[in-house]
Amino acid sequence: MLLRKPDLACQQAVELVTDYLDGNLSRSDRRRFERHLSVCPHCTEYLAQIRAIVELAGRAEPDDLTPQAQDEITDLFRRWQADPEQRS
Amino acid sequence: MIVRTLPRMPDDGELVERLRAGDEQAFVVLVGRYQPSMLRLARTFVPNAMVAEEVVQDSWLGVLRGIDRFEGRAPLKAWIFQIVVNRARSTGVREHRGAPDLGGTITVDPARFDSSGQWIAPPQHWSDRVVDRLFAEKAADRIHAALEELPPAQQQVVTLRDVEGLTSTVVCDVLQITEANQRVLLHRGRARLRQILEAEFGKL
Numbered sequence: 001m002l003l004r005k006p007d008l009a010c011q012q013a014v015e016l017v018t019d020y021l022d023g024n025l026s027r028s029d030r031r032r033f034e035r036h037l038s039v040c041p042h043c044t045e046y047l048a049q050i051r052a053i054v055e056l057a058g059r060a061e062p063d064d065l066t067p068q069a070q071d072e073i074t075d076l077f078r079r080w081q082a083d084p085e086q087r088s
Numbered sequence: 089m090i091v092r093t094l095p096r097m098p099d100d101g102e103l104v105e106r107l108r109a110g111d112e113q114a115f116v117v118l119v120g121r122y123q124p125s126m127l128r129l130a131r132t133f134v135p136n137a138m139v140a141e142e143v144v145q146d147s148w149l150g151v152l153r154g155i156d157r158f159e160g161r162a163p164l165k166a167w168i169f170q171i172v173v174n175r176a177r178s179t180g181v182r183e184h185r186g187a188p189d190l191g192g193t194i195t196v197d198p199a200r201f202d203s204s205g206q207w208i209a210p211p212q213h214w215s216d217r218v219v220d221r222l223f224a225e226k227a228a229d230r231i232h233a234a235l236e237e238l239p240p241a242q243q244q245v246v247t248l249r250d251v252e253g254l255t256s257t258v259v260c261d262v263l264q265i266t267e268a269n270q271r272v273l274l275h276r277g278r279a280r281l282r283q284i285l286e287a288e289f290g291k292l
Contacts, residue, residue, distance in 0.1 A: 009205025042210035
């Protein structure tokens, strides 16, 4: 007889979220996790929140360089080019 | 219908070739593309923004000096970040030496579960609100601010994984940490961001 692992408690489920999203759970643990989600709206929401955070964190603020930073960097490049010693 | 062609952005591979040939414009484009991320990353290692800027300047010099040796096995961005991490580590005072600081944040306060591990104080539901553009913008701003409140090691991993979108393997390479540490740091860091957001969610 195959023993089915006991159902997950919510407290265990939230600890699996990162591994679940990265595809690091074994097949049986993934099934167990998904089975838990199918009956637990709160853990489903927890997972959705973590997903939302990952997605929102990736919305980079467009950060333009200041003209001063631009000048400094151009200067850095020209000094590097002018000095063959710096080229290794 | 009028179709407008957007100005073509050269990809990293092309910029590397042009930089090797001494093309200043290619360098300017690269700096525009990666400097903000480099500053964010450097800032997680060093005490203030001024030192972070020095680290980044120094890193660009490292990029110029090393570009002939860049082999393209990892993405250019990861290679550049590795240079930043190395420079920042040799300057930084924020980092603890020795064992990596995993940052002792718990995922969810145990008091929110009953003795059988079921929620007694479940999370307030907000994830469906991210379809609202205004809510999403505020939440994204709050997440970026909250990142700075994380312990440095968590901040580094979450920034590289979630803000920069690098894979776990590349992040381990860039930060020179093990896969296991990466997982713990990411898990705790994201959980901490969620806690911070939850505490302020009513104001968003």
